[in-house]
Amino acid sequence: QKEVEQNSGPLSVPEGAxxxxxxxxxxxxxQSFFWYRQYSGKSPELIMFIYSNGDKEDGRFTAQLNKxxxxxxxxxxxxxxxxxxTYLCAVxxxxxxxxxxxxxxxxxxxxx
Amino acid sequence: xxxxxQTPSHQVTQMGQEVILRCVPISNHLYFYWYxxxxxxxxxxxxxxxxxxxxxKSEIFDDQFxxxxxxxxxxxxxxxxxxxxxxAMYFCAVGTSGYEQYFGxxxxxxxx
Numbered sequence: 551q552k553e554v555e556q557n558s559g560p561l562s563v564p565e566g567a568x569x570x571x572x573x574x575x576x577x578x579x580x581q582s583f584f585w586y587r588q589y590s591g592k593s594p595e596l597i598m599f600i601y602s603n604g605d606k607e608d609g610r611f612t613a614q615l616n617k618x619x620x621x622x623x624x625x626x627x628x629x630x631x632x633x634x635x636t637y638l639c640a641v642x643x644x645x646x647x648x649x650x651x652x653x654x655x656x657x658x659x660x661x662x
Numbered sequence: 663x664x665x666x667x668q669t670p671s672h673q674v675t676q677m678g679q680e681v682i683l684r685c686v687p688i689s690n691h692l693y694f695y696w697y698x699x700x701x702x703x704x705x706x707x708x709x710x711x712x713x714x715x716x717x718x719k720s721e722i723f724d725d726q727f728x729x730x731x732x733x734x735x736x737x738x739x740x741x742x743x744x745x746x747x748x749x750a751m752y753f754c755a756v757g758t759s760g761y762e763q764y765f766g767x768x769x770x771x772x773x774x
Contacts, residue, residue: 582761593753593765594705601761638705647710647718648693648760654704 553577554653556639562659569626571656573639576620580641583615583622584650588636598624629660665689665764666756672770678743683769685737685754694737695755695763696729698722705753711737712760744773 555574563569571585582601586594600606600613600622612625622641626633636655642648669684685694696708709719709729716729728740737756741748749772755763 584762586765593751593768596762596764599762640705642761644760647712648757648763649695649707649710649718649720650697650705650755650763651707652705 553651554639554641556637556653556656558654559657560659561656562661563629564661565629565631567629567660569629569633569658569660571624571626571637571639571658573622573624573653574620575622575639575641575651577641577643577651578617578620579643580620580651581644582642583613584640584642585611585613585622585624586638586640586652587633588638588655590636594638626658629658631660631662634658634660665691666754666766668752668754668766668769670769671767672772674772674774675744677746677773681741681744681771683739683741683752683754683771685739685756685766686735687737687756689756689758691756691758693757693760693763694729694731695757696739697753697755697765698750699753699768700750708739708752741771744771746773749773 585598588594598613600615610627614623638655639653640650694711699705710717751768754766757763
C-alpha cells in the first residue's frame with residue numbers, strides 16, 4: 551500500500567473556478583501535513599501546512615484535514631493560469647527526523 | 663528571497679566518479695535534509711541532519727553517500743562512486759523547527 555496517494559491528474563479547471571486536490575495517507579502516526587507546489591523543472595515550494603483536524607485558510611488556499619479518514623485536501627479558489635503546476639502532498643511523523651513522505655503529485659491545469 | 667541556495671545547478675559526471683553537492687542556508691536553520699527526485703517520479707527522502715549528526719537515513723542512503731556540515735554553514739552531500747541510477751534532481755531542504763521545510767532550487771545530477 552502506498553504511503554501517500556494522490557490522483558495524478560491532470561485536473562483541468564477553467565480560470566476562476568475552484569480546484570480541489572485530494573490526498574490520502576496510510577500511516578496513522580502522521581501528525582503534520584503539507585502541500586507543496588512544483589512547477590516543471592523547479593523545486594517544491596511550500597504553500598500550506600496543517601496539523602489539526604478541520605480547515606485552514608490562507609488567501610485563496612484552504613487546506614482540510616480529516617485524521618479519522620486519513621484524508622487531506624487543498625482547495626484553490628479563483629484559480630489562475632499561473633496556478634497550473636503539480637501539487638505535492640507530504641506527510642510527516644513528528645519523531646526524531648521529521649522527514650517528509652511525498653505523494654506522486656496531482657497535475658493541475660487552469661484553462662484561460 | 664530564497665531560504666537556501668544550492669551549487670552547482672547542474673553537474674555532469676562519469677560513472678564511478680565522486681561528486682559533492684552543496685547547500686548554503688541563508689537564515690539560521692537547525693534542521694537539514696536531502697531529498698532526490700528521479701525524472702517523472704516522486705520526491706524521496708534521503709537523509710536528515712540535526713545537531714551535527716544524522717538523525718535518520720533512508721535505505722537509498724547507502725555507504726556511497728555521506729553528509730557533513732564542516733564549517734557550520736555549507737551542508738554537503740557526497741556520492742563516492744556515482745552510478746547511472748544516481749541521475750536525479752537533488753534537493754536540500756532546511757527548517758528552523760522540525761516542521762516546515764523549505765527546499766532549495768536543486769542540483770541536477772547527470773551520470774554518464
